[in-house]
Structure formats: C-alpha cells, structure tokens
Amino acid sequence: GAGVSQSPSNKVTEKGKDVELRCDPISGHTALYWYRQSLGQGLEFLIYFQGNSAPDKSGLPSDRFSAERTGGSVSTLTIQRTQQEDSAVYLCASSHISTGVYEQYFGPGTRLTVT
Amino acid sequence: DQQVKQNSPSLSVQEGRISILNCDYTNSMFDYFLWYKKYPAEGPTFLISISSIKDKNEDGRFTVFLNKSAKHLSLHIVPSQPGDSAVYFCAASSPNTGTASKLTFGTGTRLQVTL
Numbered sequence: 001g002a003g004v005s006q007s008p009s010n011k012v013t014e015k016g017k018d019v020e021l022r023c024d025p026i027s028g029h030t031a032l033y034w035y036r037q038s039l040g041q042g043l044e045f046l047i048y049f050q051g052n053s054a055p056d057k058s059g060l061p062s063d064r065f066s067a068e069r070t071g072g073s074v075s076t077l078t079i080q081r082t083q084q085e086d087s088a089v090y091l092c093a094s095s096h097i098s099t100g101v102y103e104q105y106f107g108p109g110t111r112l113t114v115t
Numbered sequence: 116d117q118q119v120k121q122n123s124p125s126l127s128v129q130e131g132r133i134s135i136l137n138c139d140y141t142n143s144m145f146d147y148f149l150w151y152k153k154y155p156a157e158g159p160t161f162l163i164s165i166s167s168i169k170d171k172n173e174d175g176r177f178t179v180f181l182n183k184s185a186k187h188l189s190l191h192i193v194p195s196q197p198g199d200s201a202v203y204f205c206a207a208s209s210p211n212t213g214t215a216s217k218l219t220f221g222t223g224t225r226l227q228v229t230l
Contacts, residue, residue: 004158031216033217033218035218035220040222041222042119042121042204042220042221042222042223043159043204043206043218043220044220045217045218045219048216048217050216056217059217091158091159093158095216102147102149102164102208102216103149103161103164104161104218105161106151106158106159106160107158108156108157108158109157109158
C-alpha cells in the first residue's frame with residue numbers, strides 16, 4: 001500500500017515569506033507527527049495529532065509555526081515569516097496507535113531552504 | 116538537554132562482521148525504544164523495537180539489547196552487509212504514560228560496511 005507522502009520535496013524561499021508543507025499519512029493511521037532534522041542534528045519533535053484529541057504542540061519552536069489536520073487525514077505545517085534557522089528537512093510520520101503498535105512510519109521529507 | 120544520546124557519529128565495519136551501534140538515554144520515563152535506518156534523501160525506516168519489559172529482541176540479522184539499569188541499548192547487526200550502510204537513529208518514547216507518543220531521537224550513527 002501507499003506510504004506517507006509529503007510535498008513539495010524541496011522548497012527554497014526567501015527570508016520573511018510564509019511556507020506550507022503538506023503531509024498525506026498512511027490511510028487508516030490515526031496519529032500524525034511532524035519532526036524536523038537540522039543539519040547534523042537528530043530528529044526534533046514538532047507536533048502530534050491523535051484522532052480528535054487536541055494536538056500536542058509542545059515541540060513547536062515559536063508561534064510562527066502552526067499545523068492543522070483536516071478530516072483526520074491530510075496535515076499542513078505552516079511556517080510564517082521564515083528565518084534562516086528554519087532551514088531543515090521537515091519529516092511527517094503516521095502510526096496506528098490503537099493496535100498497540102507504536103512504530104511510526106515516515107515520509108521522505110521536505111527540504112526547506114530559507115535564503 | 117539531549118535525552119537520547121548516540122555518542123559515536125560514525126562506524127566502519129567490514130562485510131560479514133558484527134556491527135554494534137550504541138545508544139544511551141537519561142529519561143527514566145522512557146519505556147519503549149526503536150531503531151530507525153535512514154538512507155540519504157529518504158525518510159527514516161523502522162527497523163526494530165523493544166519494550167522495557169524485555170532485555171532482548173531479535174529479528175533476523177538485527178538484535179536489540181536493552182539494559183535498563185544502565186539506561187543503555189544497543190543494536191547488533193550480524194552479519195553486516197554493504198546494503199546496511201546508512202545512518203541509524205535510536206529513538207525512545209513513553210507510550211504508557213498517557214502523554215503523546217512522540218519519539219525522542221538521538222543524533223544518529225553513520226554505519227559504513229566495507230567490502
């Protein structure tokens with residue numbers, strides 16, 4: 001079956017512009033996560049959606065970052081007024097927690113470059 | 116504060132030999148641990164996991180060992196193959212605490228398997 005997909009695969013933007021990153025999770029997965037990987041760093045948790053529960057936004061680095069998940073499926077991560085330190089690979093993952101399986105399945109990522 | 120640490124940024128192993136990748140954690144609330152493999156320009160791929168109620172989990176050539184008292188886990192790959200060359204991330208979560216099942220990742224170890 002189809003895995004997690006993300007678009008665009010690459011995004012170059014000027015400092016100060018807004019960007020939107022999209023994630024399509026695996027069909028039927030109830031949980032969706034956003035992470036980012038900066039150069040030379042591990043993956044950093046950003047936000048988590050689980051069903052209809054309020055999202056866990058504890059990893060968002062600033063109020064310029066926001067995310068939504070429409071209809072329990074597709075998610076969009078928005079970064080307003082981008083800064084150069086926002087440059088990173090943004091990864092989306094999904095999982096089906098209700099089965100007791102905690103493994104998360106990742107998409108290929110969106111490489112964001114802020115110039 | 117790096118709660119999951121992979122102190123070896125790189126490892127080189129000859130084909131056919133054993134690869135041992137190490138990971139340490141500091142948060143005693145973690146009770147589920149995972150290893151992911153990542154190729155360039157791809158998202159991380161789930162490899163193997165272990166619950167804190169176990170001290171070993173084996174899947175083919177891959178075995179994960181957990182030492183809770185030392186807060187240490189390791190991934191053994193035997194025998195190592197050239198296709199195993201990738202970056203390996205250790206991750207931890209606490210899915211039974213009622214909090215979001217976000218993963219906390221280490222910074223990764225780049226494994227190179229040589230001929």
